[in-house]
Amino acid sequence: MRLLEVLGEGHRLLKPALWRMGTVMRAPQLFTCLSGCRSSLLTRSKNSTNVPPKLDVALCLAPFLSHLLTAIAQLLHIQIALMMRHLPGTSSKRTLREAVTSVSRTSNRRSLDEEKLKLLNKVLMETLGALGAQCRWAACNIYSTLNEVAAALAENGFPVFAWKGESEDDFWWCIDRCVNVEGWQPNMILDDGGDLTHWIYKKYPNMFKKIKGIVEESVTGVHRLYQLSKAGKLCVPAMNVNDSVTKQKFDNLYCCRESILDGLKRTTDMMFGGKQVVVCGYGEVGKGCCAALKAMGSIVYVTEIDPICALQACMDGFRLVKLNEVIRQVDIVITCTGNKNVVTREHLDRMKNSCIVCNMGHSNTEIDVASLRTPELTWERVRSQVDHVIWPDGKRIVLLAEGRLLNLSCSTVPTFVLSITATTQALALIELYNAPEGRYKQDVYLLPKKMDEYVASLHLPTFDAHLTELTDEQAKYLGLNKNGPFKPNYYRY
Numbered sequence: 001m002r003l004l005e006v007l008g009e010g011h012r013l014l015k016p017a018l019w020r021m022g023t024v025m026r027a028p029q030l031f032t033c034l035s036g037c038r039s040s041l042l043t044r045s046k047n048s049t050n051v052p053p054k055l056d057v058a059l060c061l062a063p064f065l066s067h068l069l070t071a072i073a074q075l076l077h078i079q080i081a082l083m084m085r086h087l088p089g090t091s092s093k094r095t096l097r098e099a100v101t102s103v104s105r106t107s108n109r110r111s112l113d114e115e116k117l118k119l120l121n122k123v124l125m126e127t128l129g130a131l132g133a134q135c136r137w138a139a140c141n142i143y144s145t146l147n148e149v150a151a152a153l154a155e156n157g158f159p160v161f162a163w164k165g166e167s168e169d170d171f172w173w174c175i176d177r178c179v180n181v182e183g184w185q186p187n188m189i190l191d192d193g194g195d196l197t198h199w200i201y202k203k204y205p206n207m208f209k210k211i212k213g214i215v216e217e218s219v220t221g222v223h224r225l226y227q228l229s230k231a232g233k234l235c236v237p238a239m240n241v242n243d244s245v246t247k248q249k250f251d252n253l254y255c256c257r258e259s260i261l262d263g264l265k266r267t268t269d270m271m272f273g274g275k276q277v278v279v280c281g282y283g284e285v286g287k288g289c290c291a292a293l294k295a296m297g298s299i300v301y302v303t304e305i306d307p308i309c310a311l312q313a314c315m316d317g318f319r320l321v322k323l324n325e326v327i328r329q330v331d332i333v334i335t336c337t338g339n340k341n342v343v344t345r346e347h348l349d350r351m352k353n354s355c356i357v358c359n360m361g362h363s364n365t366e367i368d369v370a371s372l373r374t375p376e377l378t379w380e381r382v383r384s385q386v387d388h389v390i391w392p393d394g395k396r397i398v399l400l401a402e403g404r405l406l407n408l409s410c411s412t413v414p415t416f417v418l419s420i421t422a423t424t425q426a427l428a429l430i431e432l433y434n435a436p437e438g439r440y441k442q443d444v445y446l447l448p449k450k451m452d453e454y455v456a457s458l459h460l461p462t463f464d465a466h467l468t469e470l471t472d473e474q475a476k477y478l479g480l481n482k483n484g485p486f487k488p489n490y491y492r493y
């Protein structure tokens with residue numbers, strides 16, 4: 001769903017079923033306006049808050065810039081065409097057709113007509129637009145936008161508010177412009193991290209009267225939703241996509257297993273063999289990072305607060321330590337906890353010269369970066385997303401992406417994983433939107449397991465994988481329906 005975020009002009013293409021499904025989405029991975037257009041977009045938009053955002057984008061494209069936008073967008077379209085090979089769940093006409101039909105069947109609700117299905121052959125964003133969603137998009141991370149993708153979407157008429165390298169102010173301004181527009185009101189939220197949800201709660205609580213549900217992707221955002229629910233303040237049903245197996249195991253585990261190396265390589269050109277690394281947190285993300293680094297020959301230490309995850313780390317062959325015990329000797333520190341102040345100024349003071357410090361968790365508060373902005377320390381930008389922070393005695397640490405998500409800021413994320421996540425999110429949106437009155441209350445839910453299994457099955461053909469079918473006798477023996485679900489809800493994979 002990182003690939004889909006905005007909605008927009010799809011409403012012109014359809015009429016029925018999901019026509020009124022206005023959706024606010026945020027994606028970490030894609031988007032926005034051309035960086036070259038950034039200042040004019042900002043100036044123009046800030047001076048004319050009543051101008052509809054789509055028009056904003058159009059306005060900022062002075063003629064001489066518009067051909068540039070078109071050229072970049074065309075390049076992106078070529079990239080998208082290449083990516084489509086890795087997006088089996090969202091790009092294949094056949095699988096999407098099956099998906100939508102399956103959803104309709106599962107939810108026993110209206111099905112989608114053929115006219116729309118014909119449109120379901122491009123990336124997921126276009127799919128949602130084609131489904132009738134009028135999407136608007138803001139980024140959920142200031143560094144994670146791919147400007148060329150944003151350009152391509154803007155060119156296609158999707159309102160997009162994001163660019164790579166936003167300031168904090170820009171970030172909230174983009175979110176506000178995403179939701180605060182005359183004549184348009186979201187009825188679904190697709191969030192990644194909970195900032196958008198938080199903003200609507202804070203600024204526009206009345207919007208929840210028309211919102212049918214929230215689909216949340218991240219650990220952090222889900223945590224916030226459960227807190228709201230516990231406090232009795234959640235005013236619409238929410239779908240916890242993060243804990244869908246097809247999201248958690250693939251996006252958090254396998255995606256991070258690959259992209260941690262990519263992010264470190266692109267920023268530091270380092271060799272991994274023999275390096276001492278400490279990974280804070282042995283959840284899904286931490287497990288992925290540890291596995292990748294171990295495979296590259298690094299010596300990996302793990303810190304954990306949870307004895308179960310700690311024991312898993314031990315059984316997987318990692319040394320479980322307290323950060324204090326290894327902080328002087330390690331070459332790399334990676335945080336993946338979803339927590340705050342895991343690496344403190346005291347830790348940073350004790351690190352050895354040239355230690356690399358980075359974060360794979362959602363929030364930039366895992367490393368106390370703010371504590372490094374003091375007069376006695378010098379910051380030196382050595383390349384994009386790489387800062388040397390220099391102590392008075394000459395010691396320097398290498399801080400990546402200013403403590404924000406390393407992989408989303410400094411590398412690419414495998415499109416195959418995006419396909420899995422995007423398909424899961426699309427199904428979650430459709431399920432919440434289509435659910436009959438009363439099926440979902442003001443609480444946080446998991447996607448029905450059968451849909452998780454369906455998402456996985458859509459991606460199996462990529463591997464020429466041959467799934468074994470239960471015989472009647474076996475199905476009876478296990479007490480299962482031959483078509484699934486194959487596991488109880490409490491199964492942990």
Ligand SMILES: NC(=O)c1ccc[n+]([C@@H]2O[C@H](COP(=O)([O-])OP(=O)(O)OC[C@H]3O[C@@H](n4cnc5c(N)ncnc54)[C@H](O)[C@@H]3O)[C@@H](O)[C@H]2O)c1
Nearest residue numbers: 219220252281283284285303304305306337338339361362
């Ligand atoms: N970089 C990415 O592409 C990506 C992908 C998915 C999730 N995330 C983010 O990564 C973070 C972790 O996700 P996850 O799925 O691994 O969550 P998780 O809950 O499975 O794992 C986090 C682990 O950190 C541990 N922990 C908490 N505080 C700690 C501390 N002070 N010291 C040591 N360990 C501590 C917890 O016990 C837990 O085991 C979240 O913020 C999530 O949003 C990032």
